[in-house]
Amino acid sequence: MTPTDFIRKWKAAELKERSAAQEHFLDLCQLLGERTPAEADPTGEWYCFEKGASKLTGGEGWADVWKRGCFGWEYKGKRKDLKAAYVQLQQYAVALENPPLLIVCDLTQFRIHTNWTNTVQHVYEIALDDLHDANKRQWLKQAFADPDALKPGQTRQALTEAAAERFAGLAQELRHQGHAPHTVAHFINRLIFCMFAEDIGLLPNQLFTRLLEHALTQPTEFAEMARDLFRAMKGGGRVGFERVEWFNGGLFDNEEVLPLTRSALEMALKAARLDWSDIDPSIFGTLFERGLDPSKRSQLGAHYTDRDKIMLLVEPVIVQPLRAEWDALKLRIAEQMEKVRTAKNPTSATKAREGAQDLHNHFLERLRQVRILDPACGSGNFLYLALRALKDVEHQVNLDAETLGLERQFPSVGPECVKGIEINPYAAELARVTVWIGEIQWMRRNGFDVARQPILRPLETIECRDALLNADGTEAAWPKAEFIVGNPPFLGGSKLLRELGEDYTRTLRRIYQGRVPGGADLVCYWF
Template sequence: MALTPHAFIARWQNSPIKERAAAQPHFLDLCEMLGEPKPSDLDPTGKDYGFEVGANKTTGTPGFADVFKRGHFAWEYKGTGANLDDAFAQLQRYAVALDNPPLLIVSDIGTTIRIHTNWTNSVSKRYDIAIADLADPVKRGWLKSALYDPEALKPSKTRQQLTEEAAGEFAVLARSLRERGHDPEQVAHFINRLVFCMFAEDVKLLPEGLFTKMLERALDYPAEFEDFARDLFGAMTKGGRVGFEKVKWFNGGLFDGDLVFPLNRDEIQIVHRAASLFWGDVDPSILGTLFERGLDPDKRSQLGAHYTDRDKIMQIINPVIVEPLFAEWSAAKAQIEALMAKALETKGAPATKARNQAQLVLDQYLQRLADFRVLDPACGSGNFLYLALKALKDLEHRAQVEAETLGMPRRFPQIGPEVVHGIEINPYAAELARVSVWIGEIQWMLRNGFSATENPVLKPLDNIQCRDALMTWEVPGDGSEGRWIEAVWPEADAIVGNPPFLGGKLLRAELGDVQVGRLFTLYAGRVPAEADLVIYWLEKGLQAIDAGRTERVGFVATNSIRGGANRRVLDRIADGPGIVAAWADEPWTVEGAAVRVSMAVYGERRNGEDMRLDGHSVQRINSDLTSSAHDLTKAKRLRENLGVAFMGDTKGGAFDVPGDVARQWLALPLNPNGRGNSDVLRPWVNGLDLMRRPRDMWIIDFGWETDEGDAALYEVPYGHILAAVRPVRASNKREAYRRLWWRHVEPRQGMWKRLRPLHRFVVTPTVAKHRLFVWEASPTIPDHQLIAIARDDGTTFGILHSRFHELWALGLGTWLGVGNDPRYTPTTTFETFPFPKGLTPDIPAMNYADDPRATAITVAAERLNALRENWLNPADLVRREPEVVPGYPDRILPVDDAAAAVLKKRTLTNLYNQRPAWLDNAHRALDAAVAVAYGWPDDLTDDEVLTRLFALNQERAAQQDAAD
C-alpha cells in the first residue's frame, strides 16, 4: 500500500534522526508518497539519478549532493532544525559539477523542504514546503514537479524582462531630471547610485529594507529626500551608520562626492516602484545597454534590443578565453589525477611528494587564471567585460570543485574584477561598465555559495579607463610641443569586443576632418583610408599579437570586413597569426537596428586545435571568411577586363526631375544660345528603376566642362538647380564641389568615353538581392549605385548573367544592409573575373561574331532578355510612345488603369523571387552555352566552378606578370 501524506508526516515530522542516516530513507519515502519512481528504478548505475553523486570513496570526499537527478535537481539534506541557508550555499558551490540543474533543493529531515530555481535566464524563485503541509495537494504538486517536470516550476519572468522594467522606470526619472535642466551625465551618475543601492539592498549588502524605508519616509517628506540620500551615500563612501543601522564600506569610486538631486514626490514614487522589483536578478550583461538607452531620449524605444547579444558575445569569449584555458585545465587535471593515484598507491615520503606535486600543478593553473587579463578596447557599457569575468570565475570554480573530488583542499575564489580591463571614450558608458562588472561579480559570488568581498565591497575599477582607444595626446617631458600619437593598449592575454560600426564613407561626417586626418596619418600604410572604423581595432589587435602583448583576439565587426579595402587587414591576419574561428554572416543589433556582422577570432592555434567557421570544423579560414581551398581573396585583377565596368554618375544634389517636368522643359522655345534643353536633359535610372518599375526620372546634366556662364544660358534647368542645388553645395567640405556647384560631383568622364559610341550598355545594381543584368539605351545616365558595363553585345551580357559569373561575384563581393544583399564592384567582382578565352572584354564583339560559342551565348542571352521583357511589359498591357525629342528611348505606358495595377507587381525582384520554370529553363540554357565556351561540363558543382575560375584567374594573372 502506498505511503499516504499523513503517514509520511507522522513518520518524519520533527524526526531526530541524523542527516546521514535519514537522507536516503526520507527521499525514498517521498518518492513512494508522490507515486514517483525511485532512483534505482530509473537508473541502476546511479550516475544520472542517484544518491551521493560525485562522492569519491577512495579519498573519502563527500558527494556534491545527497540526491541528484540530471536535468532536474540537486538535493542536499541536513538534520532537523539545521541552517538551510548554509545548505543552499553548499549546494550552489557544487552546482557546476552537476551541470547546473534547474532546481536546487535543500531540506532538513523533520521540518522544511525548500526548492530554489536555478535557470540562467529567469528570475529566481523559492518554494517553501513545511513537512507538516505535505497534505496540501498544491505543495505536494511542487515536489512532484521537481521530480518529474521541473519546467512547471520555472518562473515566467525572464531576467531580461526584469531588467527592462527597471530600465523603463528610470527612463521616466531621467527624462524628468533632464527636463529640469540637470546635466545628462550627472543624471546618469546619480541614477547609477540609486540602481546600485537597490541591488545592494536586495542581496543584503545593505541592511534589510534600509533603502526602501528611506524612500517611504521621503514620500511623506519629499523635501528631505536630498538629505536622506546624501546621508546614505556618505555612509557607503567610507562605511558608517545611517541612524542605528551600520552600513558597509562600498565606494569604489561610485560614491565619491555628494551628488544628489532633490526629487519631488512623483519622482520619489518612481524610485519606490523600481525598488519594489527584485534587483538581485538583474542581468549585468544587458543592464548597461538598457540603462544607457533609458537615459538617452533618442533610444527610449530600443529598450531590450541588445538582449540576444549575450549568446553572440559568448561566441567570441569561448574560443578566445574559455576553450584555450579549459584545454589547459584538462591537461593539468590529467597530471593531478595521475599524481594523486600515485599518492594512494605509495606511502610515506613518495606519497607526500606526489601530493605536493599535484598541489603545485593545481596552484600553477589557478595562478594562471588569476594572472589572466582580458581587454575590451571599446567596452561600452561592459557586456563583454562582465561575461569575460564570469567565464574566468566559472573556470576557476570548476577547477577547484573537480580538484576537490580528487582529494585536493579547496580555497576561496581569487579572481575578481581586476582581471578585466576596458577602454571607453564616453565617461557615462565607462561608469556603466564599472557598475555592470561590480553587480556581476557580487551576483556570481552569491549564486555560487560565497559571500561577497568586503572592505570595500566595491574595489576601485581604474582598469576600466575613459579615453580614446586609437589615439592620444602626448606632451614630451622636455617641454617641446605636444603631438597626437597612436594610443597604447594595456597588455592583456586576450582582447575581445564590439568596436564601433561606422562605414569608411561616413568617417568624416561623424568624426570631422581633423580627427579623420589624424587617424589616416597615424595608421598610414596599415589601415586603408577608405576602411570602416572597426578595422582600426582589428589592426591594433594584430599589432598586439605580433608584439607578443596578447595571445588571442576576437572582435565583432561589420560583415563588410570580408571584402574591398577592409579585407586588407584581414589578409595580413590570415597570412600572419591566422584566423582560429569565424562567423562570416550573423544577425546583430546596433542602435536598435538589425544588421549583419562578421566575427573573427585570431591568434596562434594550439596543439592541433580545430579551426571553426560558422560553428563547423574546417581545414582553413581565408581572409574573406570562407574555407574553400580556392582562396578567392588571392584573385588578381586582369588587364583584359580593365576600363570596361564603371561606377555610375554621382550627381551630388537635386539635379533629378520627374519626367513630366522634363518634357515640359523639352517643349520650351530655344534658349538665348539657340539651343534646346535637350542638350542638358537626359533620362536617369537607379537601382529602383531596374529592380522595380521605371519611375520616369530625368536629370539635368551640364557635363564636366561647361562653365557657369554657358550653363546659365539654359534658363529653366539652370534656374532649377540654382534654387535646389547651389544652397546645398555651398556648404560642401570639398572646395571643387562648392565652386563647380552646377556640375555633378563625379560625372565619370571615363565611363562616358566608353559608353558614347554604344547604342546600349549593360547595368547592374551595386547592391541587390538578386545579381541581375539589364540593358539600358543610350543616352540614359546610370546613377552611382549602378555599375555600367561598356559592352553592347549579347555574348558579354550572357556571360555576365551566367551562374559562373554570379558565383564569382558572390564569392568576391561583400554584403550590405538589413537584407544582407550582395555587393558588386568594378574592381573586385568584374575586373578579376576570367571570361572564356577568346571572349574577353578587351576583344571587340565583331572579332568573335563568327565564333559558334559566342553565337550560342548570344542566342540564349537574347532569349532570356526577351522572355523577361515580355513578362515585365506584356504587349496587351502596354503601349510604346516616342519621346518628345528624337534620340531618346521610347516610353512604356500602361494601356489603362487596370493594366497599371497589374504592371505594378511585375518587377524583376518579384520575378526572381518567384523564379518560374520558364525563367529557370532560360537560365539553364544560358549556363549550358557558357559552360561550352569554357570547355567545361555543365553539371559542375558550385565549388568546382569556383575552383576552375580561380585557377583560370591565377593562370592569366601569371601570364600578364610574365609579360610585364
C-alpha cells in the first residue's frame, strides 16, 4: 500500500471506531512494511489487539493495540477527542508494562506521546496528509521497531538543574536588595509554583508568563499585577478576564510581593519559558534550597541523593510489605469472585461480590491511613518519592481489582500520608512545594484530574522544628507513623560542641543518657 492509497482510503472512510480501528492498523502495517500482530506474535503474548480484553469483566481492552517495549495504541472515531484516548492510555500504562510510547489516533491524525520516566515528555503529531513525508512516516516506523529513536534528548535532571540555576541568580539579587532571606525564599517558591501551574494548565492561557512579559516593559507595575494574581490564588477569583482557581494551601495565604527590577524580571522570564511541567521533584528541592539559602550557595553543583538511591530505601521499607499484604488479599478476592461465577442464584452471587468489594475497599482504606515520616526531611526528596510509591501501589491495586472483575476506583492516597520534620525554614517550605508538585505530576501522568477546592491542600504535617530537642530543653516527640525513611544528619561526636554549641550538646547528651553513648555521632540520636 502506498501513502497515496492509504490517505485516499482513510479520508473517505466514515466507519465507526470499533469497525475501523483494526483495519486501519493493518493497513498502516502494510504501508510501513511492518508485520501485523498475528504475523509477529500468533500467541498474542507480547503484541496484540485488545490488550487486557481477557479481564474477567469481559469489557474492552486497556489498549486497542499493544506491543511490549514499544507502545500502547488507542483509537477514536474521526473528529473524536484524542485527549480522552490519551488519558485512557495513561490510566492503564502500568497494566501495559509502561510502554515508552502512548499513541492515539482518530483515523486521520496520529499523536505519539513519549512516556519515558526521566525525560521531558514530547508529542509527535502526524496528520493524514503528512504520510507523504518520508520523515514523518519514519516516526511511525520507529514506534514499531526502534522507539528509542523517538526518545527526547533533554532529561528531567538537566531541565531541573537549569531551572535551579536561574532561580539561584534571582534569589541572590533579591537578597542583595536587602530583603530577609526567608521572605525571599517564600516569594521565590510562589514564582516557582506559578510557572509550574501555568505549564500544566492550572493557570489559564500562560497567564504568569504574559504578566512577566508586560512587567518587563513597565517594571514598576509588576508588584501590583503579582498582588492581583496572588489574591486570586488565595481563594479563587479573576485577574482581568481570566478565571483563577483556589490554590492557597498556605503558599498563597496573603498578597505579599517583592518588587522586581528589570534584570530580575529578565531572569524570571527566562525561567518561565522553561517547561516546568517536567521538573523533577526528587532533586529540585535540594537544588533550590542551595540557591535560596546563602549558607548553601557554594553547594549548588554538589551531589544530591538521587532517585535510585532513595528508592533503595523506599522499595523494601514501604512498597514490598504493602504489596505482600495485597497479594495475599488478592487471592481471597479471587476466591470470592469465583463464587460469583459459580453461584446458583442471584442472592449468592451478590453476597460473594459484596464480600470481594469489601476486601478491596478495606485495603484501599488501609493505604489511605498509611503514614510515612522523614524526621530530617530536608527539601522533601524522600517524602515525594515515598508518596509517589504509595500512590503507585494504590493504582496497581485498583488495576488488579478491575482485572478480577471489580470496579476500579479513583485514587485517593494524597499528601496527608507523608509527615516531615525539618529545622531549616528554607527546606521545610520547599518540602511542601516538592510534595505538592509531585502529587499533581503523578495525577496528570496517570491520566487523572487534580483535586480542586483547593488545589493545594495544607501540609501542616511537614513541621519546621528541631527533631531531637524542644525549645525548653525537653525531648522532642515525633508524630505517629507506620514507616520511617530518610537520611538523618551525620556529625562526629567530637564535632558536636563546635557545630551545635555547648548548651545544646550538654542538654542533648543529658536527655539521651543511657540510650546513646556520650561520644556518639549525631545520627545515633535519630536512631
